[in-house]
Amino acid sequence: MFISWAMRDGVFFDEMTAEDGSSRPAYAQLQAWLDDTPIEYLRRKRDEADALFRRLGITFFVYGEGGGVERLIPFDIMPRVLSSAEWNTIESGCIQRVRALNMFLYDVYHDQEILEAGKIPKDIVLHNRAYRPEMAGVDLPHQVYSHIAGIDLVRTGPDEFLVLEDNLRTPSGVSYMLENRETMMRLFPEPFAELNVRPIGSYPDILLQNLWAIAPAGSSEPTIVVLTPGNLNSAYFEHVFLAEEMGVELAEGQDLFVDDGHVWMRTTEGPKKVDVIYRRIDDDFLDPVAFNPESTLGIPGLLSVVRSGGVTLANAIGGGVGDDKAIYTYVPEIIRFYMGEEPILSNVTNYLLRDPKDRQYVLDHLEDLVVKEVHGSGGHRMLIGPKSTKREREDYAKRILANPAEFIAQPTLALSTCPTLVDDDLAPRHVDLRPFVLSGETTTVVPGALTRVALREGSLVVNSSQGGGTKDTWVLSE
Amino acid sequence: MLLRIESVTAYDYDAPPRRGTQYLRLTPRSMLDQTIVDWTIRAPGALTAWTDMFGNRCHTLTLKHLPQRLEISVAGLVETKDTAGILATDPETALPVHAYLRKSDYALPDDALMDLANGHRRRIIGDRLSGLHDLMSTVHRDVAYDESATTVLTTAAEALSLHRGVCQDHAHIMIAAARILEVPARYVSGYLWTGWNGKTSSASHAWCECWVERLGWVSFDPANCVSASEPYVRVATGFDYATAGPLRGIRVGGGAETLTVEVRLFREEQAAQQQ
Numbered sequence: 001m002f003i004s005w006a007m008r009d010g011v012f013f014d015e016m017t018a019e020d021g022s023s024r025p026a027y028a029q030l031q032a033w034l035d036d037t038p039i040e041y042l043r044r045k046r047d048e049a050d051a052l053f054r055r056l057g058i059t060f061f062v063y064g065e066g067g068g069v070e071r072l073i074p075f076d077i078m079p080r081v082l083s084s085a086e087w088n089t090i091e092s093g094c095i096q097r098v099r100a101l102n103m104f105l106y107d108v109y110h111d112q113e114i115l116e117a118g119k120i121p122k123d124i125v126l127h128n129r130a131y132r133p134e135m136a137g138v139d140l141p142h143q144v145y146s147h148i149a150g151i152d153l154v155r156t157g158p159d160e161f162l163v164l165e166d167n168l169r170t171p172s173g174v175s176y177m178l179e180n181r182e183t184m185m186r187l188f189p190e191p192f193a194e195l196n197v198r199p200i201g202s203y204p205d206i207l208l209q210n211l212w213a214i215a216p217a218g219s220s221e222p223t224i225v226v227l228t229p230g231n232l233n234s235a236y237f238e239h240v241f242l243a244e245e246m247g248v249e250l251a252e253g254q255d256l257f258v259d260d261g262h263v264w265m266r267t268t269e270g271p272k273k274v275d276v277i278y279r280r281i282d283d284d285f286l287d288p289v290a291f292n293p294e295s296t297l298g299i300p301g302l303l304s305v306v307r308s309g310g311v312t313l314a315n316a317i318g319g320g321v322g323d324d325k326a327i328y329t330y331v332p333e334i335i336r337f338y339m340g341e342e343p344i345l346s347n348v349t350n351y352l353l354r355d356p357k358d359r360q361y362v363l364d365h366l367e368d369l370v371v372k373e374v375h376g377s378g379g380h381r382m383l384i385g386p387k388s389t390k391r392e393r394e395d396y397a398k399r400i401l402a403n404p405a406e407f408i409a410q411p412t413l414a415l416s417t418c419p420t421l422v423d424d425d426l427a428p429r430h431v432d433l434r435p436f437v438l439s440g441e442t443t444t445v446v447p448g449a450l451t452r453v454a455l456r457e458g459s460l461v462v463n464s465s466q467g468g469g470t471k472d473t474w475v476l477s478e
Numbered sequence: 479m480l481l482r483i484e485s486v487t488a489y490d491y492d493a494p495p496r497r498g499t500q501y502l503r504l505t506p507r508s509m510l511d512q513t514i515v516d517w518t519i520r521a522p523g524a525l526t527a528w529t530d531m532f533g534n535r536c537h538t539l540t541l542k543h544l545p546q547r548l549e550i551s552v553a554g555l556v557e558t559k560d561t562a563g564i565l566a567t568d569p570e571t572a573l574p575v576h577a578y579l580r581k582s583d584y585a586l587p588d589d590a591l592m593d594l595a596n597g598h599r600r601r602i603i604g605d606r607l608s609g610l611h612d613l614m615s616t617v618h619r620d621v622a623y624d625e626s627a628t629t630v631l632t633t634a635a636e637a638l639s640l641h642r643g644v645c646q647d648h649a650h651i652m653i654a655a656a657r658i659l660e661v662p663a664r665y666v667s668g669y670l671w672t673g674w675n676g677k678t679s680s681a682s683h684a685w686c687e688c689w690v691e692r693l694g695w696v697s698f699d700p701a702n703c704v705s706a707s708e709p710y711v712r713v714a715t716g717f718d719y720a721t722a723g724p725l726r727g728i729r730v731g732g733g734a735e736t737l738t739v740e741v742r743l744f745r746e747e748q749a750a751q752q753q
Contacts (some may be wrong), residue, residue, distance in 0.1 A: 136531040137572025300499035
């Protein structure tokens, strides 16, 4: 995920401090506490936090030339605070969005009513790389495709939360949300007691309960595993963490095999039938017989078991067609079509380069826009108009013209800022927000999220691979 | 026509592989132009039946220790009917017709395929059915039958540049050209009876089906320049050979392999079906 941005006349919405210098209501108590707290105390707490994270071993890999580098993800001890009213909007908006997207996914793998109704061009869905024909006609428990979704939001004003991106495949980051909270509760017990911060610790229980709920019919005591690509994956820590928190096995592809219409796990007591796989491996690598034959991470024969209902995957194969950047533009329409409601959360304006009119506009305004690849992620290979050189824009325009359908563009946004402890003082830094939406029998969000913060002054890039850090997110009760 | 089919597919490995998983698409289903009277499939291990997105009857074969020679055999009786190549709709495929315009690896367009397609664009837009017959004739004429020119991995573009190939190549070329012209097209793998007077013939075969409004799927066999009729038995359909081919698998160990396929078709007396 990548944040697009820009300085809109250099003015950003700061979430703590209003234009007149007073604190906004959600931050009033935190500000009062800060007023009584010397900065040295905060610095000391930051050092404690660093030591805690190092001991826990929460790291991530940065991919680059010459292999991965393991790094400690920077953590900022200043919490981000959301009022209960702000949270209600985010919560209901995210639930509405994910429910609609799951209905969309069911539809495109069954009768394609939304395509027949002409709401979305057929090609965008059926010829999409992320559309998996292999899933056509498969009936999933509760008709859920994206059991774990991460919705990336940015804030541009008091009541303006915009959806930047939906992540319906294998979104990561929830371990940071949970570990950040643990750490904050240890470091700052007092403000927690005073501020009525809503707890988020039930996340692993809700996830486990949902995974139970999607077990194939007839499995009374379902066996659940977390499937990881292994310890070289950037999110391996999270795979271990979630398996431990839920009390289920962590498995690699080679630990599992297909036989007699089921998936089995090799154990010391012999094969054990597996009912639900929370997989953290991309579609392409899940089954070398059906997909990428070079994959050694998957389980040969898995697709046949999925199709005949012998195992349920979370998330389902083919969910990516719901979070594709070309589909994103249509999400408001998707919400109206399936829910009969207006979207609670708005999209960022998106220009589709496949459209000749949009394309001309984008080519004429490259300097003001952010252009990215439909299938890209992590903020790589994108054009950040306001920060680009003429040469870079010309080169990028050539790439666009060679394959317009592969690109989208967005206006630059004035991302909100939150106070952050940088060097030895508090300073405003830009943030985004990723709540995790869980779907099983019902769709829920725990009252919290991963807040990512761009630690460099003026930067709007929150990706951990590009100098971003994280914060705890405090949702206040009424 | 009542056809008895016997076929053995055998893999000979350098050494017995340690384990392997295969998807088999070797079981035909009854459709407008064919009725499966009986069908059995045998393999040296348990077969688990499932249905893929095209409606094909598939089996998964998982083996812990493979023999040095892996044999999979099928035998059955199929009654075929001449429907002038028209299959109508295929309600058992879970995919919408529009999905058959997707690009697939064996049938990716290149300049020569674009030229081939564009040469038939006007005819196909004017009258899709006769335009497709013209396209079939062109593919048949331009690509000579030659068993030594191509392999099972050859793409439509490669075969067209060689102007040589076998039925698989003819089918891929026609599919690629049809899709360029926005005509949904699918690959068919099956058997073709070519014997007469009780003589047997051996023929696995491949052809294609294109979507024509109001008629549904219509068959075209560019290798023989005809539409499928009674001597044809359709076993599986897909985007191309990769998804409609009879076997697709992965194994650990075993070294190199040699594949041999034996097919025998016998025409049975019509009386046999009325017993």
